[in-house]
Amino acid sequence: MSIHDSRIGQLLLTGIPSTELDSATAARLKKLQPGGFILFSRNLESPQQLRKLCDDLRDLSLVEPIITIDQEGGRVSRLRYIGHEPPNAQQLRDKNDPALIDRHGKLTGQILRLFGINLDLCPVLDISYDDQADNSLKGRTYGTDAQQVITNAGIFNRAMRKAGTLSCAKHFPGYGPAECDPHEFLPIITKSKEQLLETELVPYTALMPELDSVMTCHANYQAYDPENERLPASLSHNIVQKLLRDQLGFDGLAITDDLDMGAILNEVTFEQAIQGAIKAGNDMVMICHRLEMVEQAKIHLEALPNPTVHDALIRMEKFKKKLPKPDHFTLEKFKAINEAIWQLRVDTLGETLASQLSVEDGKRSPVELY
DSSP, X not given: OOHHHHTGGGGEEEEOSSSSOOHHHHHHHHHHOOSEXXXXXXXXXXXXXXXXXXXXXXXXXXXXXXXXXXXXXXXXXXXGGTSOOOOOHHXXXXXXXXXXXXXXXXXXXXXXXXXXXXXXXXXXOOOOSOTTOSSSOTTOOSOSSHHHHHHHHHHHHHHHHHTTOEEEEEEXXXXXXXXXXXXXXXXXXXXXXXXXXXXXXXXXXXHGXXXXXXEEOSOEETTTOTTOTTOOGGGOHIIIIIIIIIITOOOSEEEEEETTSHHHHTTSOHXXXXXXXXXXXOSEEEEOSOHHHHHHHHHHHHTSOHHHHHHXXXXXXXXXXXXXXXXXXXXXXXXXXXXXXXXXXXXXXXXXXXXXXXXXXXXXXXXXXX
């Protein structure tokens, strides 16, 4: 039996359709044996339901699964559908109180662990050069320069990990200079290698020992792929293997951003995206919304030669040894943490602004509408 038969599903991070697993979906997932699951607002109905869903996903997995979510704060807070919305990174940055950021990290780690979610897809390490830019980052950045990002994101990251939830830094190498939203189009970034090393890459090099995983992004960096100006970073061997791994020395888990996004689908075939992501040096391909595409992705991965997937499987195995066990769930525990999140919101924004939640008007990035 080759590793393709038994373990290839470990390289898949999949979304699931709904708030519970019907027998057909459970059977498909049992056969797929994906390495992880990513949750969205469509998967949330109540605190008890979410914990049961996470338990059910564990039960059908032969290997302890990654269960992950985007819980950053502000509009990118999936849990706001069943609880309070924490302040976002920019609001915490503007308040300029390290103790509040520490509380945000601690509470985020605690609430996710209570549900059995073991990896949070944050902190965002992008630098904001324009807080109003239409590049998917509005409200999500911890700094307007590299040092501010390192300080603030570092506080959040340490507090969340101490509370028992693993972290994923994103979006490598950095969306800060992007002029469009990768959910829809491929951003082209023209900074030189020297400029990137002095700006975008600094938070990654500084925080590298404290990052459990890194998400690779869908933007083209001309300095690293001058021969292919339409190649997204997530599919670039020069960026994932040569830059992130060989040059910066990252040996943790590398996960692609969703491969079902415009920046990918408009540029390459699905087969090229799946195989290219692993060839580039990623360990996990993320497909958020269509289970049939995940099943197709597994077939594309099985077509890769053993040596290509070997390193990814080794890193995955190493990562999974760090996965924290869920906390014992009670509704009382949830209510206490949820109340503390509301207090954090008030302490950051004041009573009046705290009551004004993020609005899903569809005019911002689709990142919040998934």
